[in-house]
Amino acid sequence: MSKEVQSYFKSKGITHYNNEPGDHGTMGKIERFNRTLKERLQRLNRKITQKLLSDTIENYNDTLHTSIGATPNEMRGKVIQSELDHNKQLKNKVESDFEIGQSALLRLPKKQFQKGQREWSQTVYKIIGFDGYKIELETKDKKVVYGRPDDLKPTKAKQTVALNENAKDSSRVNIEPQNDEEWEIQNIWSNGRVMRCRHGRIKTT
Numbered sequence: 001m002s003k004e005v006q007s008y009f010k011s012k013g014i015t016h017y018n019n020e021p022g023d024h025g026t027m028g029k030i031e032r033f034n035r036t037l038k039e040r041l042q043r044l045n046r047k048i049t050q051k052l053l054s055d056t057i058e059n060y061n062d063t064l065h066t067s068i069g070a071t072p073n074e075m076r077g078k079v080i081q082s083e084l085d086h087n088k089q090l091k092n093k094v095e096s097d098f099e100i101g102q103s104a105l106l107r108l109p110k111k112q113f114q115k116g117q118r119e120w121s122q123t124v125y126k127i128i129g130f131d132g133y134k135i136e137l138e139t140k141d142k143k144v145v146y147g148r149p150d151d152l153k154p155t156k157a158k159q160t161v162a163l164n165e166n167a168k169d170s171s172r173v174n175i176e177p178q179n180d181e182e183w184e185i186q187n188i189w190s191n192g193r194v195m196r197c198r199h200g201r202i203k204t205t
Contacts (some may be wrong), residue, residue, distance in 0.1 A: 090133045102127045107151040126159040
């Protein structure tokens with residue numbers, strides 16, 4: 001963000017927040033508000049000016065929202081108990097579904113795969129902590145990322161170093177089972193093979 005924009009926000013008392021990439025819940029709320037604002041402006045059927053835009057937003061903020069039982073202006077700076085309860089339930093569910101030390105794969109962004117290609121990372125992460133409803137993940141070479149519960153897939157494979165998920169051919173990776181039971185590796189490589197192993201280490205190139 002440029003210094004000019006930061007200065008403008010500060011002069012108007014605007015607090016600017018950034019959401020994390022892939023946070024569809026937050027993005028959905030933003031898109032819904034944008035659509036509501038656009039619909040209100042279209043109904044006015046007037047030339048859009050800065051004053052008209054400001055008045056429309058103020059009108060929105062003075063409108064009663066049944067979901068919170070108040071107007072946005074009335075709730076400004078206040079904590080919504082229903083939101084706290086929801087977040088607490090979500091946090092408890094995350095911590096009950098996943099465990100510290102558990103191995104997991106991370107869903108790849110859609111831009112990195114197409115139909116018939118991998119959906120899950122070849123990198124195997126270890127869960128090292130929880131941050132609200134997000135899960136802190138670490139690779140064997142100590143690289144840390146965060147993932148949402150819906151974007152994680154538990155696996156029996158052991159933690160690996162961070163691999164280049166954009167590469168056509170993956171780096172060599174060693175994977176060992178945690179016990180003597182036969183298991184199927186969750187990673188589907190770029191050539192479409194699904195590897196199996198039993199009682200030992202496998203290597204893929």
